[in-house]
Amino acid sequence: MNLEKEIPARTIERMVLYKRLLADLLSKGQKTLFSHQLAALAHNTSAQVRRDLMTIGYGGSPRKGYHIEELIERISDILDSSSDHLIALVGVGNLGSAILSYFTYSHPGLKIVAAFDTDAGKVNREVFGCPCFPIDCFEEKIRQLGVTLGIITVPAAFAQETADRMVASGIKGILNFAPVPLKLPDHVCNDRIDIASALEKLAYFSERMSQFSAGKANIEHPQHP
Amino acid sequence: MNLEKEIPARTIERMVLYKRLLADLLSKGQKTLFSHQLAALAHNTSAQVRRDLMTIGYGGSPRKGYHIEELIERISDILDSSSDHLIALVGVGNLGSAILSYFTYSHPGLKIVAAFDTDAGKVNREVFGCPCFPIDCFEEKIRQLGVTLGIITVPAAFAQETADRMVASGIKGILNFAPVPLKLPDHVCNDRIDIASALEKLAYFSERMSQFSAGKANIEHPQHP
DNA sequence: TAGATTGTTAATCGATTAACAATC
DNA sequence: TAGATTGTTAATCGATTAACAATC
16 A cells, blocks of 8 residues: 655655754744755755655755745654654663653654663662663563663673563664674664764774865765665 | 775774674684674675675685684774874763763773863763863863864754864864764764664664565664765 | 756766685 | 685676756
């Protein structure tokens, strides 16, 4: 029934950014924009922006460009699901707590509804507004709450077993902050954010920047479904 | 004088991972490995691994595979610079503090030597072992210490001005946790880690995973110099 | 109309994958 | 030797970029 073409992952990634940039412009009272304006904000080319908007089936007019409010709506149609995504976080250390504090503020569509830890001192209380449970009742809570996404902020050595429990509990997507790749079944989506590696890469490229041609100063983030 | 070919950014990214995986194997007493073993750990193909190692000029033998210790040394030759990279972090909130705590542990080659904040209550003391200064003395401290990399963990609205001060102080690479793209001169390298966007992408793909073919379950991270 | 911008196709680019002879 | 693995080239794939006619 769904006849929409599959949208490339890179396009989706840019769409998330476009949506935020557009919302910002809209809040400042701007009604329309041209492809090159959005391109400048997102740091890519106007041709790229035009192609991206074409891909999601939104068109502008040669005179006025694109209508910001409609465009945001169209992007939201693509990106946002009808219901909130409920998220569980495992590992309430410094990083885990920082993420909980971040999501205390409004993130429409995304809500961390439960945190878990092995440390008895951290559980059975709220951390930045999020209830924190002992890891033993993980499966039970996940199913009970209907959680679909997981965030892993445990030490590397425990990342895989945490992921396994998430998969077994029916979680469909995992964001992993531990510096190890996870082995997961094909139907589970995952992404890894590795701060130390990001710094190592940055150190490498910043040292050699002069060797590279101009205009290539950004480290991009690839991604695919 | 430097006749080495430019190594693609994707290859460097994988190299960082290989190095860590190999160090782990070495510590377990393993001496050699085959391309398909490293491929399984890093979640890519053996052909890819062979090509990567060829790219950095390290060869194995058909019978024994690759010598782990030598390979780590070769990767370190490529990745690591002769001296430590000194890092400054701006924005000692929850996320900033979490990053400081993370780098308290050994990260050879990478050291956060100064943190900065506007909040008088946070400065002039140590946070997880890192001295925290008022933002007013930023330029002075950066030059004095010889800092080359910067981490931005301030709110989005202050990210660009923070980046501008970093660039003006001679910082060569910036890791930006604020959810806005930075405008930077070409000679400054930068990468952005956007946790909310990562979750949005994850939500999108996890919902549509069944539409995609098997084996595409990971979101990759692109990047270039 | 004139001119800037859009939609869309074709050309380019680069990275990944496949294939296979060379090697130990 | 036989067989698995390496080094390396060619084919594939996909995304980006360039180009330009159509449009307002």
